[in-house]
Amino acid sequence: MEIIYIAILFFTFLTGEAKNLKFSVLSLVPHSLFIVIAVFTIGYINEISSLYLIGILDLVVRAILMPILLLKCLKNRLEIETKPSISHPLSIALSIVVLSVGYHFVEIFKSFYLPYVISSFSCGLTLFIYGFCLFMSKRDIVKMIISFFIIENGIHFLIISMIPHMPKFIEISLTFNFIIAILFFVYLIIRLNEVFVKEEIKKFKESNSQRSQL
Amino acid sequence: MSFEWLIYFFSFIAPSLASLIVFLFGKKRFIKELISILSISLAIFSTASCWNALNLSDKKALLLTQTFYIDGFSIIMQLMVEFVALMVILYSSAYISKAYSHRKENFHIYYSVILLSTGFMNLTFSLNNLFWLYITLELGSILSVYLIVFNLNKESLKAGFKYLILINVGILFSLLGIILLFYMAGNPVMITNIGEVIKSLPRNIALLSAFLFIIGFFTKVGLIPFHLWLPDSYAESPSAVTVFLTGAVTKLGFYGLVRTVTIFSFNYEEIKILVITLSSLSMLFGAILAFNQKDIKKLIAYVSISEMGFIASALVLKTYEGIFGGVFHLINHTLMKGALFFATGAIIYTCGSRKIEEIKTLIIKMPAITISFFIGTLAVGGMPLFASFLSSITIFLALTNEGFLLVSILLIVSEFLSVVILLKTAISIFWQKNDKSKVSNSSVPFLMIFCTGLFVVLLIIFGIYPEIIYPIIDSATRGIIKIID
Numbered sequence: 001m002e003i004i005y006i007a008i009l010f011f012t013f014l015t016g017e018a019k020n021l022k023f024s025v026l027s028l029v030p031h032s033l034f035i036v037i038a039v040f041t042i043g044y045i046n047e048i049s050s051l052y053l054i055g056i057l058d059l060v061v062r063a064i065l066m067p068i069l070l071l072k073c074l075k076n077r078l079e080i081e082t083k084p085s086i087s088h089p090l091s092i093a094l095s096i097v098v099l100s101v102g103y104h105f106v107e108i109f110k111s112f113y114l115p116y117v118i119s120s121f122s123c124g125l126t127l128f129i130y131g132f133c134l135f136m137s138k139r140d141i142v143k144m145i146i147s148f149f150i151i152e153n154g155i156h157f158l159i160i161s162m163i164p165h166m167p168k169f170i171e172i173s174l175t176f177n178f179i180i181a182i183l184f185f186v187y188l189i190i191r192l193n194e195v196f197v198k199e200e201i202k203k204f205k206e207s208n209s210q211r212s213q214l
Numbered sequence: 215m216s217f218e219w220l221i222y223f224f225s226f227i228a229p230s231l232a233s234l235i236v237f238l239f240g241k242k243r244f245i246k247e248l249i250s251i252l253s254i255s256l257a258i259f260s261t262a263s264c265w266n267a268l269n270l271s272d273k274k275a276l277l278l279t280q281t282f283y284i285d286g287f288s289i290i291m292q293l294m295v296e297f298v299a300l301m302v303i304l305y306s307s308a309y310i311s312k313a314y315s316h317r318k319e320n321f322h323i324y325y326s327v328i329l330l331s332t333g334f335m336n337l338t339f340s341l342n343n344l345f346w347l348y349i350t351l352e353l354g355s356i357l358s359v360y361l362i363v364f365n366l367n368k369e370s371l372k373a374g375f376k377y378l379i380l381i382n383v384g385i386l387f388s389l390l391g392i393i394l395l396f397y398m399a400g401n402p403v404m405i406t407n408i409g410e411v412i413k414s415l416p417r418n419i420a421l422l423s424a425f426l427f428i429i430g431f432f433t434k435v436g437l438i439p440f441h442l443w444l445p446d447s448y449a450e451s452p453s454a455v456t457v458f459l460t461g462a463v464t465k466l467g468f469y470g471l472v473r474t475v476t477i478f479s480f481n482y483e484e485i486k487i488l489v490i491t492l493s494s495l496s497m498l499f500g501a502i503l504a505f506n507q508k509d510i511k512k513l514i515a516y517v518s519i520s521e522m523g524f525i526a527s528a529l530v531l532k533t534y535e536g537i538f539g540g541v542f543h544l545i546n547h548t549l550m551k552g553a554l555f556f557a558t559g560a561i562i563y564t565c566g567s568r569k570i571e572e573i574k575t576l577i578i579k580m581p582a583i584t585i586s587f588f589i590g591t592l593a594v595g596g597m598p599l600f601a602s603f604l605s606s607i608t609i610f611l612a613l614t615n616e617g618f619l620l621v622s623i624l625l626i627v628s629e630f631l632s633v634v635i636l637l638k639t640a641i642s643i644f645w646q647k648n649d650k651s652k653v654s655n656s657s658v659p660f661l662m663i664f665c666t667g668l669f670v671v672l673l674i675i676f677g678i679y680p681e682i683i684y685p686i687i688d689s690a691t692r693g694i695i696k697i698i699d
Binding site: 128141177181184191192195 | 346366368378382383
């Protein structure tokens with residue numbers, strides 16, 4: 001299990017820190033796939049059959065639908081992220097600290113105070129904290145959605161770890177909420193990109209007409 | 215399930231069904247308005263029946279199979295949202311056709327989203343399980359994004375994005391709080407058992423959980439320091455939508471706050487102090503930041519933040535008076551902001567600008583709107599004769615009796631600052647010698663004047679005859695206190 005969690009955290013790091021947005025979005029695929037594997041494994045180890053359904057739902061929504069929608073957001077725009085509020089080396093250093101030290105700290109905390117909680121707790125809480133740090137430091141709208149996605153994945157893991165027998169209907173509704181939110185995000189970004197493109201074309205035409213007048 | 219419950223369910227079924235009908239067939243002339251008004255009227259009837267049943271029963275709440283829970287506070291929130299939705303629909307029918315004519319093809323979606331959002335909000339106020347409450351609360355909030363970005367220009371899209379990302383991330387903290395409570399309780403946490411669950415929690419866990427709820431619901435309400443989404447969203451959305459946001463959508467956050475943080479604050483003094491400190495920040499900085507605004511809607515938005523600080527501080531007080539004052543001010547806040555934003559909408563409708571300096575040069579004389587704006591402004595200042603005077607004074611006394619004298623002084627100071635900036639703006643806009651100005655009420659459609667006027671009339675009626683509204687506020691207050699007991 002530990003290897004799966006480390007793989008999730010590694011791909012989270014790539015997703016969060018890659019300057020190229022396409023690479024960042026594509027890194028979400030293995031990140032989400034490992035989450036699906038973790039959910040299936042937890043279901044198998046703890047004999048919780050309802051988690052298989054959740055795993056399938058995660059596969060469709062988190063590993064397939066989400067990256068496709070995010071790739072759509074990259075249409076009509078530069079693939080390099082907008083400059084974040086902290087420098088890139090500092091951001092990388094912070095990410096390594098949160099994802100490695102943070103994870104181990106949470107793991108120790110869990111084994112002392114919450115021994116009965118399922119193993120995904122540490123990874124979930126780390127993802128939540130890391131996603132929030134990322135959210136605070138990024139200015140790019142696609143990166144902000146990625147941070148939201150990471151936070152949401154963290155919450156998803158926390159729910160599984162603490163309430164594995166949660167009624168399926170609630171879990172499905174939470175995922176439905178998540179999809180609705182993401183759809184709205186995509187709608188807004190596509191519209192924003194269109195507006196930016198229109199503005200650029202307008203500026204270009206204006207500068208052309210000025211040149212011709214000269 | 216009895217037939218009576220089916221009638222109660224109409225409060226959320228009617229708007230949701232109407233939303234679907236309007237979405238499918240609303241392109242035809244008047245259908246969208248007619249169906250919207252009918253469905254909201256049905257919802258109001260349903261809530262009124264519920265209120266009647268609650269009055270007849272000995273209990274302080276109606277409960278159905280542990281899934282639905284309706285008490286006085288649920289009813290007051292439902293009525294408020296339904297009234298606001300009705301006003302917004304009436305106002306929009308006159309307003310958006312001219313101001314947003316470039317979105318003519320999507321008017322039916324606009325109405326459909328308002329109805330669906332109202333349906334989800336009413337469902338939120340009827341649910342017992344905190345997880346369900348979270349899901350419907352989030353859906354109700356997310357849908358509002360479509361309304362904020364209705365203009366589809368760069369600024370509105372940016373404001374919509376800010377709203378969506380901040381609300382979503384913020385509200386996830388409250389989900390974390392719910393998960394923590396669920397884990398510690400070992401069974402689903404309901405409104406009916408949250409009081410017992412909180413009492414049985416270890417102190418650290420309880421404080422952590424309350425802190426998570428505070429982050430989540432303060433973001434939803436838009437209180438400082440979680441307010442970043444609010445001024446832009448209020449400013450960039452159509453004025454009718456701004457009233458919907460301030461009168462209904464932010465009230466969802468208050469509902470969540472009352473159902474969770476209020477109960478924590480009754481058991482833990484630290485939570486009460488934390489909430490009152492944060493609310494004081496909102497009161498003061500909301501009023502101060504309003505001074506710096508050049509956009510009339512942003513100015514009112516900051517004044518709104520300041521006032522929401524009063525409400526939040528009152529709702530965590532451990533007294534009947536405190537909660538009563540908080541609930542009363544919740545209603546008054548809706549009425550005051552409704553009057554101000556509708557009046558502002560009429561100004562924007564005629565001038566085509568939100569900038570105060572531009573409005574000064576473009577404004578035409580609109581006596582009804584001018585009077586409404588001035589009355590709204592005086593009500594914000596908590597002047598006698600207006601309902602806000604009674605609620606402000608109740609909160610002031612409750613804060614003082616609980617030992618928060620400094621905060622109660624801050625309340626008066628921020629009210630004074632708010633009324634000064636609003637009066638200054640109103641005088642500079644309406645009270646100028648402009649020979650070009652002509653008296654022209656006809657340029658503002660009757661329905662817009664009617665909706666603005668109705669908010670103003672209610673502010674005065676509830677101020678002069680508060681006994682009309684006292685029973686329902688009393689029932690809401692007792693409903694909140696019952697959960698805590």
